[in-house]
Amino acid sequence: MTARAALGRVALYALLAAVTFVVCFPLVWAFFTSMKPKDEIFFWPPTLWPSTWTLENYRALLQGKDAYFQAGSATGGQAPPSAFFLDWFLNSVIVTLGTTVISTVVSTLAAYSLTRFRFPGQRAVPYLALVGYMVPSIIFVFPMFLLMADLRLTDTLLSLILGYVCITLPFCMWLMWAFFRGVPIEIEEAALVDGASRLRVFWEIVLPTAWPGIVAAAIFTLIVSWNDYLFGRVFMNSMENLPLTVGVMHFFDGTHVDWGLMMASSVLMTVPMAILFMALQRHLVAGFGAGAVKG
Amino acid sequence: MTDTMRAWASRRRLLQGTATLAAAGLAAPAIAQTQPRVARVWGEPGPYGGVFVNGMNEWAQRSNANIRFEVEQIPWDGVTVKLATDLAARRPPALISVESPIAYQLAAEGLLEPVDDVNRAIRAQERLVDGFTLEQFGAWRGTQYAVPVHHQPCLLVVQQDLVDEFGLGNPATWNWDQFANAARVIAERRPGMAGYTMALGRNLCADYHITQFIWQAGGMTWDPQAEFRTVFDSPATVEAFDFIRRLHPTMPRTAVEFSFLQVVDQHAAGRTGMSAYWGRTMGRAAEESQALFNNMEYYLNPAHPGTGMRWSWTDINGWIIPRRDNPFIRETKEAVAYVSNSVDWMVRYSHSLMPNVGPVFKDVATSPQMLAHPFFQSKRRTLDVIFTQSVPHACNTGLELKRGVNPLAGFAHGRSVWAQAVQRMLLNNESPRQAVEWGQRQFEGVRRDNQRLLQG
Amino acid sequence: MHGIPPVRPEAKRRSFQLSDQQVGLLFMLPFLVTAAAFMIWPVAEAVRMAFFAYNPLRPDDVRWVGLDNFERILDDPLFWESLRQALVWTGWSILLQTILGVALAMLLHVSLPGIALFRGLLLFPYIVPTVVIALNWRWIFNSEIGIVNHALLSLGVIDQNIAWLSTPDMAMASAILLNVWKYTPFVIICVLARLQTIPTELYDAAKVDGAGAWRRFLDITLPMLKEVLVVVIVFRTIWTFNKFEEIYLLTRGGPGTSTFNLAVYAFEEGMANLRLGVAAAAGVIMIALLLVGTIVYVRVSGFGQEEKAT
Incomplete structure (x- = not known):
């Protein structure tokens, strides 16, 4: 019996390991590629484990080296795309954080209000949010772009933040509303009866209880705005203002594709999300379980 | 500019954006006046234009213009997207050098500033190399909208050692059949190597490579001399399609995804014996x-074999200046004239991308400084083909068979109709005739949609 | 003003509600403003644009064209091709995601030492940026030097390199595979959350009755998961149908137009064909199709009844 159980356990582990290998392979392979020197990347048959480890791809990215037209002076000192990598990275960080703050704060306040107060049309709001989330971003992008053009805001990070609010706010609203509905109201009432002010109750009692929901909404917003390509492509035009997603596609253009650079930037783009994910994985499961599925 | 400075500059742009919103546009101009105004310039996709813009900045400095020209890069297959978004946002660049068909399109749309004055100031007419006219760079209804800057033909790039080894004759005298035979022989004798590589993806590059064959067979898309009638569905086009289908087995199997990048990659990695390309392949190899x-x-x-024609898709490239919402027209014109008048700067521009950009002015082409480039020692014959011999065979999709400028090609390139038609034949197994007829319908649609441009 | 009814007719509650009426509106205000500006207005504007000819190169020249844009789309074979392909891409993606998602969630639900690590790793693809995975896909599925071809060759599965992204069927399959890889974790997350709430007594009782593992899955697990699965499937269907980035970054809709979906179609109409009006009309058609999806969702999930019951 124990032998059979042990055998079953081994089989389970083997299965899990196999599945995990398949799932993780693309990223592991990207990492290995990024650590190989330029010529080894093109070896056929490919080397699985880099025979020479090098940071040259990362160095090229972070120092803005010209990997394409090697004679940098020949192009009139024009900066190669990789020179902008750090700009793009910072842009993405700013835009992502900006969007996350706006979307979560706005939706938290509104969800609280919706579940604790009564006013006409209240029932329509979550429906509206849900319908909003069904609307494809391709619908939003052109009208928003023209609006930004009228406001003379195209090619600014602010325009991107506002664009991302379009596509993240509805789901945040929905998620927060679903979450607040599940938070019992009694403690708040008791505190209010005891004479605590509404704002104090919100700050000291409601927010701490709603925290998992807020985190889930924030993660969702972070993922969406860090990943977006469409808005960045249409709204932004100057090299130094691009978000990462649009920027790295420049490595694919021109008359030379540098897979080492591509894979190094892939790795660097994934790292912030990976750290976030490791820190917040628990909330992701709990929050999405509650919000996305419950309604 | 250092990285940190640039990072700061872009942060500041965010703040400017916020300020603009907050102060309803009052704050931004105040910030902007403290430093030179930046005028954006588009070179071709890739690092074109850098040296030219350095020359423009020399002018700005010498004339205290309180202006700085800055080159902005365009993604290769995103020319139309960038153009559309920037013009729609009413923030056009101060100066553009893009693909000729797009220049013709913008000229006909009335979006460009006439530049007859600049061309007079630089004596463009007299200085132009033999075989080109000013109109070919971008004129519409008798007005010039382009200042000549360079020309670049798409030619047959050959690895001579293979041709000699297999005794395939002299490529200079090849007709289609000898060429197709050479491609076949190379592909057969060198496993893993393609005989011939052209772009066949849904992109600009494929459009260019395909149309060359159509013209050589005597076909064209619209006829400017017959009220721009759509004449794509001619036997000549069908023959060209058939020829591409014949060449297809000698190409890399992934050629249906190829664009500029992959064709050069294929050749520079030694994986093809011949390819269709502009000068860059040689630059990469060097x-x-x-x-x-x-x-x-x-x-x-x-x-x-029938017509004897050797047309080559040639970018007959000029500088164009957007007219609307462009606050830099006067300065840009002066700076362009300054650089164009300087043989020194124009030689440096040509040298910066050898042998991509052929000189368009005689004094530049023949100056000792130009001829000092090492390629003139190692590759004299090839340079002569690219810079000079190709000129009589130069036309492009906006100037088919040199029968006059048509502004419709830019629209058709936007959705790569030529490439799509060929892809229907190669991927969906349509017959050449069916694919050509599909193309005819698309081109007719483009013509109908843009009738207003043609009526003027 | 509107009389604001209390949630429950208790005296202390009423005072609590009324005194804080402004606070409630104040909390609501940012959302109302943002939603009006960034949700309702753009959609309304898109609908309006669908009736105009709008060339982005000529923002000064916008003409009313009535239903022309819609007629053009419905006459365009590429639209129907895109719709068909969108359905193929959505259908296969959802089918595979659901099967794999449930299977993997079951696998991850067992209690083993170190299972948390596997959970983390298997959920990871969900947060990998689309651009990253599209680029990786182009790299590992590269027909010349891609590792996938190498692996298949050395295993003897194939005898010459497969052109993964160059033939219509393979390109579609690669795109579907990408979507499945990236979004199966979402299904896992949702199913896992539900699995954790199923009381173990149910299984114990079934075991006593002598039901095998497969029977237990069919009789207990699946019915318990039904509700979650319905919701997840509808959500995923709509999102997958809407996806632009995955396809555009991987294949740009190619080769040919064999991986176009409606979002790529709309984008190409707007940006490549310079017809923002037609793009907007294509978007409106998408919304119409999706509204049907939403209604189905609301019906099936019982979202509406729950509200009425309270």
């Missing part, structure tokens, strides 16, 4: 593989 470079030669495109 940087990366001396052996490949030594054996690389450019030839005029193979002649059609």
Whole structure:
């Protein structure tokens, strides 16, 4: 019996390991590629484990080296795309954080209000949010772009933040509303009866209880705005203002594709999300379980 | 500009954006006046234009114009997207050098500033190399909208060692059949190597490579001399499609995804014996593989056995200046004239991308400084083909068979109709005739949609 | 003003509600403003644009064209091709995601030492940026030097390199595979959350009755998961149908137009064909199709009844 159980356990582990290998392979392979020197990347048959480890791809990215037209002076000192990598990275960080703050704060306040107060049309709001989330971003992008053009805001990070609010706010609203509905109201009432002010109750009692929901909404917003390509492509035009997603596609253009650079930037783009994910994985499961599925 | 400075500048742009919103546009101009105004310039996709813009900045400095020209890069397959978004946002660049068909399109749309004055100031007419006219760079209804800057033909790039080894004759005298035979022989004798590589993806590059064959066979898309009638569905086009289908087995199997990048990659990695390309392939080989470079030669495109024509898709490239919402027109004109008048700067511009950009002015083409480039020692014959011999065979999709400028090609390139038509034949197994008829309907649609441009 | 009814007719509650009426509106205000500006207005504007000819190169020249844009789309074979392909891409993606998602969630639900690590790793693809995975896909599925071809060759599965992204069927399959890889974790997350709430007594009782593992899955697990699965499937269907980035970054809709979906179609109409009006009309058609999806969702999930019951 124990032998059979042990055998079953081994089989389970083997299965899990196999599945995990398949799932993780693309990223592991990207990492290995990024650590190989330029010529080894093109070896056929490919080397699985880099025979020479090098940071040259990362160095090229972070120092803005010209990997394409090697004679940098020949192009009139024009900066190669990789020179902008750090700009793009910072842009993405700013835009992502900006969007996350706006979307979560706005939706938290509104969800609280919706579940604790009564006013006409209240029932329509979550429906509206849900319908909003069904609307494809391709619908939003052109009208928003023209609006930004009228406001003379195209090619600014602010325009991107506002664009991302379009596509993240509805789901945040929905998620927060679903979450607040599940938070019992009694403690708040008791505190209010005891004479605590509404704002104090919100700050000291409601927010701490709603925290998992807020985190889930924030993660969702972070993922969406860090990943977006469409808005960045249409709204932004100057090299130094691009978000990462649009920027790295420049490595694919021109008359030379540098897979080492591509894979190094892939790795660097994934790292912030990976750290976030490791820190917040628990909330992701709990929050999405509650919000996305419950309604 | 250092990285940190640039990072700061872009942060500041965010703040400016916020300020603009907050102060309803009052704050931004106040910030902007403290430093030179930046005028954006588009070179071609890729690092074109850098040296030219350095020259423009020299003018700005000498004339205290309180202006700085800055080159902005365009993604290769995103020319139309960038153009559309920037013009729609009413923030056009101060100066553009893009693909000729797009220049013709913008000229006909009335979006460009006339530049007859600049062309007079630089005596463009007299200085132009033989075989080109000012109109070909971008004129519409008798007004000039482009200042000549360079020309670049798409030619047959050959690894001479293979041709010699297999005794395939002299590529300079090849017709279509001898060329197709050469492609077949190379592909057969060298497993893993393609005989011929052209772009066949849904992109600009494929449009260019395909139309060359159509013209050589005597076909065209619209006829400017017959009220721009759509004449794509001619037997000549069908023949060209059929020829591409014949060449297809000698190409890399992934050629249906190829664009500029992959064609050059294929050749520079030694994975094809011949390809269709502009000068860049040789530049890449010089940087990366001396052996490949030594054996690389450019030839005029193979002649059609019936017509004898060797047309080559040539960017007859000029600087164009957007008219609307462009606050830099006067300065830009002066700066362009300044650089164009300087043989020194124009030579440096040509040298910066050897041998991509052919000089368009005689004084530049023949100056000792120009001829001092090492390629003139190692690759004299090839340079002669690219810079001079190709000129009589130069036309492009906006100037088919040199029968006059048509502004419709830009629209058709936007959705790569030529490439799509060929893809229907190669991927969906339509017959050449069916694919051509599909193309005819698309082109007719483009013409109908843009009738207003043609009526003027 | 509107009389604001209390949630429950208790005296202390009423005072609590009324005194804080402004606070409630104040909390609501940012959302109302943002939603009006960034949700309702753009959609309304898109609908309006669908009736105009709008060339982005000529923002000064916008003409009313009535239903022309819609007629053009419905006459365009590429639209129907895109719709068909969108359905193929959505259908296969959802089918595979659901099967794999449930299977993997079951696998991850067992209690083993170190299972948390596997959970983390298997959920990871969900947060990998689309651009990253599209680029990786182009790299590992590269027909010349891609590792996938190498692996298949050395295993003897194939005898010459497969052109993964160059033939219509393979390109579609690669795109579907990408979507499945990236979004199966979402299904896992949702199913896992539900699995954790199923009381173990149910299984114990079934075991006593002598039901095998497969029977237990069919009789207990699946019915318990039904509700979650319905919701997840509808959500995923709509999102997958809407996806632009995955396809555009991987294949740009190619080769040919064999991986176009409606979002790529709309984008190409707007940006490549310079017809923002037609793009907007294509978007409106998408919304119409999706509204049907939403209604189905609301019906099936019982979202509406729950509200009425309280």
